[in-house]
Amino acid sequence: xxxxxxxxxxxxxxxxxxxxxxxxxxxxxxxxxxxxxxxxxxxxxxxxxxxxxxxxxxxxxxxxxxxxxxxxxxxxxxxxxxxxxxxxxxxxxxxxxxxx
Amino acid sequence: xxxxxxxxxxxxxxxxxxxxxxxxxxxxxxxxxxxxxxxxxxxxxxxxxxxxxxxxxxxxxxxxxxxxxxxxxxxxxxxxxxxxxxxxxxxxxxxxxxxxxxxxxxxxxxxxxxxxxxxxxxxxxxxxxxxxxxxxxxxxxxxxxxxxxxxxxxxxxxxxxxxxxxxxxxxxxxxxxxxxxxxxxxxxxxxxxxxxxxxxxxxxxxxxxxxxxxxxxxxxxxxxxxxxxxxxxxxxxxxxxxxxxxxxxxxxxxxxxxxxxxxxxxxxxxxxxxxxxxxxxxxxxxxxxxxxxxxxxxxxxxxxxxxxxxxxxxxxxxxxxxxxxxxxxxxxxxxxxxxxxxxxxxxxxxxxxxxxxxxxxxxxxxxxxxxxxxxxxxxxxxxxxxxxxxxxxxxxxxxxxxxxxxxxxxxxxxxxxxxxxxxxxxxxxxxxxxxxxxxxxxxxxxxxxxxxxxxxxxxxxxxxxxxxxxxxxxxxxxxxxxxxxxxxxxxxxxxxxxxxxxxxxxxxxxxxxxxxxxxxxxxxxxxxxxxxxxxxxxxxxxxxxxxxxxxxxxxxxxxxxxxxxxxxxxxxxxxxxxxxxxxxxxxxxxxxxxxxxxxxxxxxxxxxxxxxxxxxxxxxxxxxxx
Numbered sequence: 001x002x003x004x005x006x007x008x009x010x011x012x013x014x015x016x017x018x019x020x021x022x023x024x025x026x027x028x029x030x031x032x033x034x035x036x037x038x039x040x041x042x043x044x045x046x047x048x049x050x051x052x053x054x055x056x057x058x059x060x061x062x063x064x065x066x067x068x069x070x071x072x073x074x075x076x077x078x079x080x081x082x083x084x085x086x087x088x089x090x091x092x093x094x095x096x097x098x099x100x
Numbered sequence: 101x102x103x104x105x106x107x108x109x110x111x112x113x114x115x116x117x118x119x120x121x122x123x124x125x126x127x128x129x130x131x132x133x134x135x136x137x138x139x140x141x142x143x144x145x146x147x148x149x150x151x152x153x154x155x156x157x158x159x160x161x162x163x164x165x166x167x168x169x170x171x172x173x174x175x176x177x178x179x180x181x182x183x184x185x186x187x188x189x190x191x192x193x194x195x196x197x198x199x200x201x202x203x204x205x206x207x208x209x210x211x212x213x214x215x216x217x218x219x220x221x222x223x224x225x226x227x228x229x230x231x232x233x234x235x236x237x238x239x240x241x242x243x244x245x246x247x248x249x250x251x252x253x254x255x256x257x258x259x260x261x262x263x264x265x266x267x268x269x270x271x272x273x274x275x276x277x278x279x280x281x282x283x284x285x286x287x288x289x290x291x292x293x294x295x296x297x298x299x300x301x302x303x304x305x306x307x308x309x310x311x312x313x314x315x316x317x318x319x320x321x322x323x324x325x326x327x328x329x330x331x332x333x334x335x336x337x338x339x340x341x342x343x344x345x346x347x348x349x350x351x352x353x354x355x356x357x358x359x360x361x362x363x364x365x366x367x368x369x370x371x372x373x374x375x376x377x378x379x380x381x382x383x384x385x386x387x388x389x390x391x392x393x394x395x396x397x398x399x400x401x402x403x404x405x406x407x408x409x410x411x412x413x414x415x416x417x418x419x420x421x422x423x424x425x426x427x428x429x430x431x432x433x434x435x436x437x438x439x440x441x442x443x444x445x446x447x448x449x450x451x452x453x454x455x456x457x458x459x460x461x462x463x464x465x466x467x468x469x470x471x472x473x474x475x476x477x478x479x480x481x482x483x484x485x486x487x488x489x490x491x492x493x494x495x496x497x498x499x500x501x502x503x504x505x506x507x508x509x510x511x512x513x514x515x516x517x518x519x520x521x522x523x524x525x526x527x528x529x530x531x532x533x534x535x536x537x538x539x540x541x542x543x544x545x546x547x548x549x550x551x552x553x554x555x556x557x558x559x560x561x562x563x564x565x566x567x568x569x570x571x572x573x574x575x576x577x578x579x580x581x582x583x584x585x586x587x588x589x590x591x592x593x594x595x596x597x598x599x600x601x602x603x604x605x606x607x608x609x610x611x612x613x614x615x616x617x618x619x620x621x622x623x624x625x626x627x628x629x630x631x632x633x634x635x636x637x638x639x640x641x642x643x644x645x646x647x648x649x650x651x652x653x654x655x656x657x658x659x660x661x662x663x664x665x666x667x668x669x670x671x672x673x674x675x676x677x678x679x680x681x682x683x684x685x686x687x688x689x690x691x692x693x694x695x696x697x698x699x700x701x702x703x704x705x706x707x708x709x710x711x712x713x714x715x716x717x718x719x720x721x722x723x724x725x726x
Contacts, residue, residue, distance in 0.1 A: 012194070012504060019653075022186035029182045030485070036175070037481045041474050044467040047460040054420025058168055058460045059526075062175050066519040069182050073512045076186065080508065 013087040018080050025076055032068060036061050103244060105560035106567065113274055113568060114261060139506040141276050143513020146497055148275030150177070150488075150518055151282055152228075152573035153235030153544075155525070156566055158631030160550075161543030163529020164397065165431060167458035169465050170529055173631060174522035176481055180488025180638075181518065183646075185511040188489045191653050193498045193507035199580070200492040201588040204648050204667075210660035211593055216667040218588035220644040221492040223671055225581035226617070227640050228493070229574060231633035233622025236570040238544045238630075243563050249623045255567075256619035259574045260612055272500055274575060278568040283517055285558075285565055286524045289547070292554050293531035294418055299409035300399050302536035304553040310536060311394050313369040313450060314349065318358065320365055325358055327367050336445075338437045344370070344447055346439070354384040357449035370449040371396075371432075371540060374439070393448065395549065397538040400428040400452055415527070419459075422530055427455030429533060432540045448540035458533075476699040480635060483703030487638030490645035493573075493580040544630055574618065582610035635701065636678055643706035644670035647714050655718075662718030670710035677702035 012018075039046055039057070047058035137145070155177065162170030195206040201217035233252050240251030262274060301310040318327035325335055331348040338344065343358040345367065355372040358365060371383055371393055380387040383394075402408050404426035413421065421427060431453055436446045457463070465480070466473035488494060498507045532538055532546035537553040539545050548566055552559035586606035590596045598606060625633075647670065648663045678684060682692035683700040 012190075015190075018190060023654075026182060026186035029179070029186075033179050033481075033485060037478060040461050040467045041478060044460070044462055048456050050423070053416040054423060055416065056423055056456065056459055059419060059423065062168075062171055063523060063526075065175050066178050066522055069178055070512075070515050070519050072182070073185055073515045077508060077512050080505075084505070 014080065014083045017083050021076065021079060025072055029069065029072055033065060036065060103560075105557075106243060106564045109564040109568060110258060110571075113277070113571065114258060116273060116277075137272055137500040139501050139510040140513055142272065142497060142501050142506070142510035144279045144517055145272045145275035145500075146279075146494065146510060146514035147283070147517035147521065148277075148279030148569075148572045149493060149497060149576045150514070151279060151521055151569060152634065153232050153239075153566070153570050154631050154634035155521070156282065156286075156547060156569050157235050157239070157544045158231070158634065159522075159525045160529045160532060160547040161545070162464070162631055163525060164532035164538055164546040165543045166464040167429075167431075167453075167530075167533070168461055169463050170631075171526050172461060172465065172481070173484065173635070174525050176484025177488065178515070178519050178522050179485050181511065181515045183486060184489040184494070185508065185515065187653070188495070188649060189498060189507045189511045190504040192495060192649070193501070193504045199583040199588055200495045200645065201584065201592070203495070204645075204652055204663055205592075207652070208660040208663070210664065212664035213660050213667075214588055214593040216664040217645075217648070218584040218593065220667050220671055221584035221588070222581055223675070224490075224492055224637055224641045224644065225577045225584070225614075226621070227637035228491070228634065229577050229581075229614075229618045230621045230625050231630040231637075232570050232574045232577070233618050234625050234633075235544060235630050236567070236574075237622060237626060238542060239548070239563065239566055239570065242545065243548075243567075248626050252622035253619055255570055255574065256615050256622070259571055259578060259618075260615035262571065262575050272497075274568070275572045278565065278572040279517060281565050282569060283521050283524075285561055286521060286528060286547075289551055289554075289558065289562065290524050290527040290531070292558075293527060293535070293550070294415065295412045296535070296554075297410040297412050298399060298402055298418070298421055298534060300402060300405075300407055301409070302398050302534065302553075304536060307553070308395070308536070310398070315366055315368045318365045318367045325365070325367070330356075330367065334440055336437055336439065338435055340435075342435055344435070344437075344445075344449070352384050355445065355447050357447065368450050370447050372448070373446045373541070375444040375446075376441075393540055395537050396430075396432045396448070396540045397533050398430050398536050399534050400430050402427055418527065418530075422455045422534070423459040425454055425456040428452050429455055429458050431458075431533065432538070434540070446541075472698050475704060476701050479639075479699060479701035479704035482707065483635065483639035483642050483701060486642040486646050486703070486707060490641040490649065491638075492584070492641075492645070493576040496580050496583065497576075578611050578614050578618070581614045582607045585610040585614070632683065632700075636674075639678070639701055639703040639706065640671065640674045642703055643674040643710050644668075646707070647710040651711070651714050651718075655715075657718050657722050658714065659718045659721045661721045662714045662716075665717040666710045666714035669713040670706060673706035673709050674702045677706060 047056060049057050051057050051060050159170050159173050162173065192203050195203040200221050201214055204217050205213040233255060236255035237248035237251040240246060240254060241248050303310045316327050316330060318325050325332060325345055332345050333348060333353065334346040336344050344355050345358055346353060347356050355370055356367045357370045359368055374381040382391050385391050402410065402421055403424045431451050432448050433451045434446060434448050436444065439445050461467050465477040467477055501507050501510055528547050528550060532550040535550055535553050537549045539549060548559060548563045551562035586603065590606055591598060591603060644667050647666045651658045652663065677697050680695055680697045681700045682695040685692045685695040
């Protein structure tokens with residue numbers, strides 16, 4: 001029984017690169033998140049220390065977790081697009097040489 | 101005003117649904133919107149799907165009552181999107197067709213996986229549906245003045261109409277609309293909160309008179325409390341070391357809270373609901389239009405100063421003023437007991453907390469408590485981090501875009517929109533905490549009631565959006581659950597021969613049935629904490645689905661039996677641990693201390709157990725399959 005995706009996605013030469021990059025970026029963020037959870041569990045009073053503009057570590061770290069997620073997402077997208085463009089150019093150049 | 105805006109919004113949403121429904125006839129259109137939704141629209145629709153009643157009503161309500169601990173949900177819910185983006189988004193788009201089952205079964209064509217994954221989708225969707233329907237009832241009750249049950253039925257009927265008319269296409273545009281409006285109007289609400297500034301006597305810009313609660317020093321002789329100027333009629337000691345006294349104060353009877361602190365014994369005027377045979381009595385008088393529970397929530401001190409108000413504040417000044425150690429926040433707690441006349445009494449009593457305590461974790465999650473209490477917190481944070489990428493109604497949205505790159509881009513739009521909204525929840529929740537607008541009996545209405553303190557128009561709009569929040573999320577969940585029944589079970593597992601039109605009809609019939617179940621559950625579970633239930637749905641999803649998705653993508657020895665076993669073990673372990681947890685024992689009316697499972701969040705046990713099951717079963721069955 002055929003059960004293919006609604007829209008066929010074709011080959012993705014950048015797939016392995018994106019997968020590796022995704023895992024590393026996910027691990028980086030997981031460590032950042034784990035640091036937040038660990039401080040809460042091991043030294044909860046540290047979260048009350050004022051660190052910036054009258055805000056405590058809990059507030060700054062919490063908001064940073066949200067902002068860093070977005071920054072990482074944008075970096076990931078930029079790197080994926082760059083790689084996809086690079087790998088799209090290679091077959092195009094090969095075709096040109098073959099045709100000449 | 102509120103009713104007109106609300107009805108106009110609902111009519112528009114249902115009209116849009118019918119219009120889009122006239123265009124959607126095929127099964128790919130019903131289940132996956134034909135895979136042709138633009139990534140930008142899909143990203144905001146992701147936000148619409150994800151920012152459910154738990155986010156808007158639940159988190160704001162939690163922050164308004166327990167401060168920073170409510171914001172932990174915002175952090176965890178957002179962090180989960182990182183797993184979705186980096187690990188799941190593109191591979192899942194490549195693998196699947198309509199449902200979560202399609203993705204995990206793509207390489208195996210296994211009946212075991214189809215059955216297990218379909219059951220998992222149904223269980224997680226229903227766990228997630230219950231709090232949404234409860235939230236709908238809570239919202240409609242004060243807005244339209246109709247009973248909770250009718251509110252739930254109304255939501256159910258509208259949602260079934262939306263889903264049955266056009267499936268994923270109309271659901272997507274409803275989500276897009278709602279997600280965008282939610283973010284825009286939440287921003288406006290935060291802007292006016294900052295513009296109003298802070299006050300120790302919030303009067304909603306002069307619309308209401310601030311009520312100053314009385315308090316007096318007291319003494320205790322052999323456990324019997326006495327206070328000058330107060331006639332004490334009854335004294336009750338309840339579980340947890342709390343003491344309340346029924347007093348005659350200036351000719352009126354009411355219940356007061358006996359607060360025993362380092363400063364001595366103080367009696368504090370409280371609010372009470374006494375259920376008598378002739379009806380409810382509020383604060384010592386029969387309940388009426390003019391005698392209801394007073395709205396609460398204010399600052400007793402701002403940076404050490406009493407009876408002070410500030411001008412408009414920047415975002416930093418607002419947070420720093422509340423965080424200051426010399427700021428005192430008056431929050432409200434509740435307790436219930438039976439009095440000497442055998443009447444049920446519910447008391448809402450003041451609890452003054454320093455600002456620096458409000459703004460760090462620990463008021464709800466006992467991070468300074470016992471090892472088990474700390475592990476419970478760890479378990480919750482783990483489930484929130486891993487749960488998002490395993491929610492079926494989120495996963496199916498990857499099938500609505502045309503390519504894996506679009507799936508990635510729409511996830512990034514979702515992270516931006518959802519992250520921005522979650523930062524706003526901190527301001528909305530704290531705004532509700534200190535603006536004298538909270539209903540002490542129901543924290544879920546914190547954000548809409550905060551909006552009401554700025555006028556009926558903003559309240560009407562925010563309430564309509566909150567209602568659409570419920571509509572949108574319930575629509576997405578019913579599409580996911582109906583896909584599990586009609587597509588995974590009937591079409592693929594039981595292999596009932598159906599043409600394209602019949603598949604759509606099967607999906608619509610399933611949507612009717614699941615919508616009906618959701619209505620019944622929404623009525624039965626009235627009064628349950630919305631955020632708590634959603635947290636449990638995350639734990640079930642992370643336990644049942646995530647190990648299968650991750651190992652399928654990254655471990656070549658994964659077998660069909662390994663996947664099916666891990667899904668079933670994940671469901672059974674997480675639901676089993678929840679069923680015997682202290683929180684559920686309280687709901688059963690049993691003593692939570694008798695619960696055999698000593699923690700409420702199962703993820704720390706059930707997620708690793710599901711992973712281990714997958715690895716062990718895969719290793720045992722690997723040779724047979726190759």
